[in-house]
Amino acid sequence: MDTTKTPAPNAAEADTTPADLEKAETPQPAEADAAVTDEVTDTDPDDEAFADDQAEDREPSQVGSAAFAVVAAGLGVVALSGSWVAGIVSERASITARLELTQAADANAQIAAQFIDPWHTTAMVNGIFSALALIIATFVLALPAFSSPERTLPTWVRSVSWAGIGLGALGVLLFVLMYFDLLLAIPKAAGAGA
Numbered sequence: 001m002d003t004t005k006t007p008a009p010n011a012a013e014a015d016t017t018p019a020d021l022e023k024a025e026t027p028q029p030a031e032a033d034a035a036v037t038d039e040v041t042d043t044d045p046d047d048e049a050f051a052d053d054q055a056e057d058r059e060p061s062q063v064g065s066a067a068f069a070v071v072a073a074g075l076g077v078v079a080l081s082g083s084w085v086a087g088i089v090s091e092r093a094s095i096t097a098r099l100e101l102t103q104a105a106d107a108n109a110q111i112a113a114q115f116i117d118p119w120h121t122t123a124m125v126n127g128i129f130s131a132l133a134l135i136i137a138t139f140v141l142a143l144p145a146f147s148s149p150e151r152t153l154p155t156w157v158r159s160v161s162w163a164g165i166g167l168g169a170l171g172v173l174l175f176v177l178m179y180f181d182l183l184l185a186i187p188k189a190a191g192a193g194a
Contacts, residue, residue, distance in 0.1 A: 065140050065153055069160040072137035076167025079129035080174070086125040090118040107189030116186060123178035130171025137164030 097113035105113075140161045144151045153161075177183035 062154055062157060065143060066157045066160075068136050069140045069157045069164060072133045072140065072164030073160050073167060075129050075133035075136070076164050076171055079126045079133060079171035080167060082122070082126065083129065086122045089125050090122045093121040094118040111187055111189060116181075120179055123175050126171060127175030127179065130168045130175055132168075133164050134168030134172060137161045137168060141165070 094114060094117065097117045101109060101113050140153070141158065144153055174183070
């Protein structure tokens with residue numbers, strides 16, 4: 001018995017199934033990649049201008065202004081509460097003044113060496129911190145005036161900057177009062193000559 005099939009008279013038409021038709025209509029991967037790259041490379045100049053406009057409309061980052069505002073407020077707090085720098089410089093001034101004293105120094109000279117010189121040195125260091133806080137906070141608040149007119153700082157950055165200005169101004173005032181001995185009177189030894 002012969003098991004081979006003989007082709008039907010319409011063999012070419014009979015072999016075209018729906019699956020074969022789908023394969024024939026599907027584009028090759030190279031053709032699909034070319035179609036995608038054509039779509040990507042076809043850019044409209046108006047689209048680029050629109051993207052540039054959106055980039056210009058975006059709010060600029062305020063990270064630098066915020067950081068400087070926090071630094072200014074921190075320096076103001078450090079100036080009012082005292083810092084280890086002021087403590088070290090004050091101790092150094094005290095030791096230097098004591099080394100310069102002679103055995104015959106009177107009581108007022110000893111008071112000046114142990115109290116007044118370190119007091120003035122502490123006032124000077126705290127005054128420097130206060131002045132830095134005042135300058136930085138003022139710079140942060142004035143920065144939008146020197147950039148684009150519509151640029152504004154966030155509310156919390158302005159608040160922290162104003163706090164830095166207030167603390168810095170208070171620190172400068174205390175510096176003046178301490179350095180020129182207006183806050184507290186200089187102690188004097190009783191019965192000693194001025």
